[in-house]
Amino acid sequence: METILQAVDLCKVYGNGTAANKFVNLTVRRGEILGLVGENGAGKSTLMKVVYGEEAPSSGSLLLDGKPVRFGSSRDAIAAGIGMVHQHFMLVPSLTLAENLVLGREPRKKSGMYDLDRAVRIAEELSAKYNLRIIPWARVVDVSVSMRQKLEILKTLYRGARILILDEPTSVLTPQETDELFAELKALRDKGQTIIFISHKLGEVFQLCDRVTVMRDGAVIGTHDIGDVDRQTISNEMVGREVRLTLDKTPAAPGATALEVRDLSFVDDFGITMVDRVSFSLRKGEVLGVVGVDGNGQSELVRILTGHARTLTGSVRKGEEDLTNAPPRRIRKAGVAHVAEDRMTVGAALPASIADNLLADRYSEPAFTGGGGFLRRSAIQAEAKGIVERFDIRCSSPNQSVASLSGGNMQKVVIGREFTAAADVLVVSQPTRGVDIGAIEFIHRTILSMRDEGKAILLVSSDLGEVLSLSDSLIVMHAGRIVAWFPEASAVTDKELGLYMLGLKTQDEKEIRKVLHA
Amino acid sequence: MRDGTERRKSPGRLGLFFTNRDALEPALVTLFAAVFSLLAGVGLIFLVSKEPAQSARNFLLGPFLRTYNIYYMMIAMVPLTFTGLALCIIYQSKHMSLIVDSSFYIGAVTATAVGIHAALPAGWHPAAAMLAAGTVGGFIGLLPAILKIRWRANELVSSLMLNYVFYFIGSFIILYFLRDRNQTILSSLPFRKTFLLPRLVPNTQLHAGFLVAAVFVVLVSVFLYRTKWGYEIRMIGANQKFAAYAGLSVPTVILYSHFVSGFLGGVGGAIEMAGLYKAFIWQMNPSYAWDGVIVAMLARKNPKFVPLSAFFLAYMRVGADFMSRRGDVAFEFITLLQGLIILILASDKIVNYFKARRLQRTALARTAEARAAGAGGAE
Numbered sequence: 001m002e003t004i005l006q007a008v009d010l011c012k013v014y015g016n017g018t019a020a021n022k023f024v025n026l027t028v029r030r031g032e033i034l035g036l037v038g039e040n041g042a043g044k045s046t047l048m049k050v051v052y053g054e055e056a057p058s059s060g061s062l063l064l065d066g067k068p069v070r071f072g073s074s075r076d077a078i079a080a081g082i083g084m085v086h087q088h089f090m091l092v093p094s095l096t097l098a099e100n101l102v103l104g105r106e107p108r109k110k111s112g113m114y115d116l117d118r119a120v121r122i123a124e125e126l127s128a129k130y131n132l133r134i135i136p137w138a139r140v141v142d143v144s145v146s147m148r149q150k151l152e153i154l155k156t157l158y159r160g161a162r163i164l165i166l167d168e169p170t171s172v173l174t175p176q177e178t179d180e181l182f183a184e185l186k187a188l189r190d191k192g193q194t195i196i197f198i199s200h201k202l203g204e205v206f207q208l209c210d211r212v213t214v215m216r217d218g219a220v221i222g223t224h225d226i227g228d229v230d231r232q233t234i235s236n237e238m239v240g241r242e243v244r245l246t247l248d249k250t251p252a253a254p255g256a257t258a259l260e261v262r263d264l265s266f267v268d269d270f271g272i273t274m275v276d277r278v279s280f281s282l283r284k285g286e287v288l289g290v291v292g293v294d295g296n297g298q299s300e301l302v303r304i305l306t307g308h309a310r311t312l313t314g315s316v317r318k319g320e321e322d323l324t325n326a327p328p329r330r331i332r333k334a335g336v337a338h339v340a341e342d343r344m345t346v347g348a349a350l351p352a353s354i355a356d357n358l359l360a361d362r363y364s365e366p367a368f369t370g371g372g373g374f375l376r377r378s379a380i381q382a383e384a385k386g387i388v389e390r391f392d393i394r395c396s397s398p399n400q401s402v403a404s405l406s407g408g409n410m411q412k413v414v415i416g417r418e419f420t421a422a423a424d425v426l427v428v429s430q431p432t433r434g435v436d437i438g439a440i441e442f443i444h445r446t447i448l449s450m451r452d453e454g455k456a457i458l459l460v461s462s463d464l465g466e467v468l469s470l471s472d473s474l475i476v477m478h479a480g481r482i483v484a485w486f487p488e489a490s491a492v493t494d495k496e497l498g499l500y501m502l503g504l505k506t507q508d509e510k511e512i513r514k515v516l517h518a
Numbered sequence: 519m520r521d522g523t524e525r526r527k528s529p530g531r532l533g534l535f536f537t538n539r540d541a542l543e544p545a546l547v548t549l550f551a552a553v554f555s556l557l558a559g560v561g562l563i564f565l566v567s568k569e570p571a572q573s574a575r576n577f578l579l580g581p582f583l584r585t586y587n588i589y590y591m592m593i594a595m596v597p598l599t600f601t602g603l604a605l606c607i608i609y610q611s612k613h614m615s616l617i618v619d620s621s622f623y624i625g626a627v628t629a630t631a632v633g634i635h636a637a638l639p640a641g642w643h644p645a646a647a648m649l650a651a652g653t654v655g656g657f658i659g660l661l662p663a664i665l666k667i668r669w670r671a672n673e674l675v676s677s678l679m680l681n682y683v684f685y686f687i688g689s690f691i692i693l694y695f696l697r698d699r700n701q702t703i704l705s706s707l708p709f710r711k712t713f714l715l716p717r718l719v720p721n722t723q724l725h726a727g728f729l730v731a732a733v734f735v736v737l738v739s740v741f742l743y744r745t746k747w748g749y750e751i752r753m754i755g756a757n758q759k760f761a762a763y764a765g766l767s768v769p770t771v772i773l774y775s776h777f778v779s780g781f782l783g784g785v786g787g788a789i790e791m792a793g794l795y796k797a798f799i800w801q802m803n804p805s806y807a808w809d810g811v812i813v814a815m816l817a818r819k820n821p822k823f824v825p826l827s828a829f830f831l832a833y834m835r836v837g838a839d840f841m842s843r844r845g846d847v848a849f850e851f852i853t854l855l856q857g858l859i860i861l862i863l864a865s866d867k868i869v870n871y872f873k874a875r876r877l878q879r880t881a882l883a884r885t886a887e888a889r890a891a892g893a894g895g896a897e
Contacts, residue, residue, distance in 0.1 A: 361765050373746055
């Protein structure tokens with residue numbers, strides 16, 4: 001097969017000195033699905049941004065059909081036939097799918113007026129031609145995530161894309177929707193389309209791709225035909241060492257109820273009910289996983305529990321203490337620690353030092369102030385050093401700014417603080433998002449050891465594999481409600497969960513109420 | 519390399535003062551801004567003056583050519599230090615309030631009332647005036663903070679507006695309650711003798727307020743970097759969302775940081791009165807807050823550098839004053855230079871230019887090195 005796109009010795013260094021791509025050589029063949037895999041931060045997204053014209057390479061060159069190209073912006077790349085579907089969709093929610101499809105290239109009547117009817121017709125034709133089913137006249141806000149994704153793909157095709165780049169397209173999809181997407185992508189390939197599929201999920205790559213290119217640390221480590229390679233090889237290439245793909249986990253020994261959550265409701269600024277009468281009890285010594293497609297109320301639930309949003313109804317109680325709508329300070333004092341889902345904007349103060357970050361929830365304790373207002377530097381340094389060592393935060397000194405750390409080490413700062421807090425309830429949200437595999441393994445083991453110490457852990461993560469392997473029991477959320485409770489997380493399959501996550505199946509009230517352990 | 523990427527070179531000899539290059543480089547840029555503005559000043563003099571060499575000499579060296587000019591600089595440093603410190607605190611919390619202008623002015627008015635009416639022994643009298651002025655200044659400082667917390671009003675805008683309000687309130691108080699009606703010019707009643715600060719050097723105006731300012735530099739440094747309140751202020755400045763998440767009461771921190779800032783302004787106003795005047799005779803608001811902005815920016819929000827930057831500003835002022843009285847260049851030309859300094863320091867891109875360039879270079883070099891070593895750039 002002939003080569004359609006080639007990157008030669010491509011380097012990309014960002015203004016902050018991060019070398020995101022180091023002499024990358026990549027070959028894409030016409031009419032293939034190429035998997036681009038690597039840990040978060042391996043440089044996949046940067047490479048694709050360069051290919052898509054969003055970033056200019058620092059050195060090296062890009063060949064399209066054997067000819068060197070230089071894109072000033074993504075506009076140039078689109079004109080050259082390259083299309084990209086971002087992880088976060090770029091759609092106008094209030095417009096119809098057809099309008100979004102033709103946005104920027106609107107069909108016009110002879111009078112020069114916008115021809116809405118033809119836009120709808122174009123949408124229908126494209127939809128039929130590529131077998132990507134959408135409802136052209138529906139508004140984007142009203143359709144499912146998977147339809148929005150199809151629309152994004154159609155958008156690139158409408159603009160004449162010959163090479164389609166998909167950035168982690170399955171992260172927002174249920175297993176069923178993923179299967180559907182893969183079938184559609186294969187059909188596209190059979191029609192001659194070239195597809196670059198970015199992922200860090202190996203299973204998907206083996207299911208879908210013809211070839212796979214592995215990146216690590218900004219460089220291409222290897223490229224294989226999918227038939228000639230096994231998962232372990234790819235996994236080793238991604239990580240650079242052997243990893244255990246399974247966790248050793250002892251059975252849980254759940255104790256008394258630590259956190260009693262009853263009838264919480266939350267309505268967002270748009271009047272949409274994001275949390276709808278959610279009740280459960282979190283027990284000591286168990287990891288209770290919360291599963292659901294992103295945006296089904298998990299984040300809002302966590303925000304209510306940790307004092308960052310107000311519930312309209314119901315209550316949160318920890319033993320004798322009523323924590324309903326209490327401010328974060330009181331919730332923390334009551335012994336509830338919280339790993340925030342977004343470490344960049346909430347979980348850490350990037351310009352501040354590691355020590356300042358680690359002490360943020362306890363600086364006013366007598367151990368660090370001697371009871372007065374003056375901070376005891378030696379005690380603070382000792383505490384910070386202790387956490388840095390225990391959580392293996394790679395830094396030259398605790399006085400270094402958090403901003404200078406890698407994603408994984410930043411997250412260890414957050415985890416280190418929250419897991420050493422004087423708390424017996426841990427609300428853990430997206431603990432390994434954007435973290436390298438070494439750190440993931442460490443964080444997972446730490447969560448389990450916390451559980452074994454008898455702490456009650458609520459785990460929310462959009463990484464299904466993570467929730468399934470860590471949790472002892474599971475609740476599934478759909479449209480703000482708990483639709484299922486599974487006392488044994490290990491006994492549940494992906495497929496079964498998918499049905500609940502999509503809202504296709506709901507357990508009956510009685511079953512769900514068992515999560516109250518009353 | 520996993521380790522190496524996050525390790526930095528050990529600090530060199532400059533490490534005594536700057537813990538790493540991240541602090542050193544902006545300091546160099548600050549120095550550049552200062553030197554550049556002086557050079558621009560000289561250039562300007564050559565453009566407009568008939569005897570440029572003489573004027574330039576007076577501007578650059580004048581402050582050191584006469585002993586009294588050195589005292590002038592020290593005197594001028596005092597109010598600059600107080601407003602500079604006040605703004606360091608505000609800027610550390612990532613707020614923009616300029617209400618310290620009012621705090622300073624009303625502080626002076628408050629001190630005037632105490633200086634005229636209170637019967638206290640020497641030493642205690644100015645101290646009581648400072649305390650009173652600081653307290654009033656602190657409460658004035660709270661206003662933009664309250665507006666911000668309660669109604670999310672931008673504190674920069676509301677403080678600028680309130681500055682007018684307080685200027686007229688201050689004038690009103692002087693005119694109607696404290697004015698000396700036997701004087702033809704606008705003046706308050708004379709201060710009591712006990713209110714005046716002692717002179718440090720006989721026959722100069724250099725007063726004990728200079729020492730008080732020095733003490734406050736130390737106090738504010740300790741407050742910001744060694745107390746839990748200073749920690750809280752720095753944390754809401756580093757990331758307010760994070761501060762709330764970690765359990766800080768953000769509104770409380772905003773309130774007391776503004777109070778402390780206003781307090782410093784008030785004390786500064788009182789010292790100005792007790793140190794330099796025999797009665798309140800300001801016809802206009804001297805607006806030291808704007809100078810404080812430059813001082814705080816030159817000090818990079820760090821109180822320990824405030825004396826240095828206050829000295830620099832005082833040096834420019836005295837030099838310009840000296841020059842303008844002996845030549846044909848107007849004093850006001852330094853406002854241009856001050857504008858230049860602000861322009862340079864307010865640009866993140868300029869301040870971080872060296873850092874970005876260094877990082878980019880080393881990263882590319884390291885990448886090429888790794889590749890040359892034959893490891894394909896991986897390890």
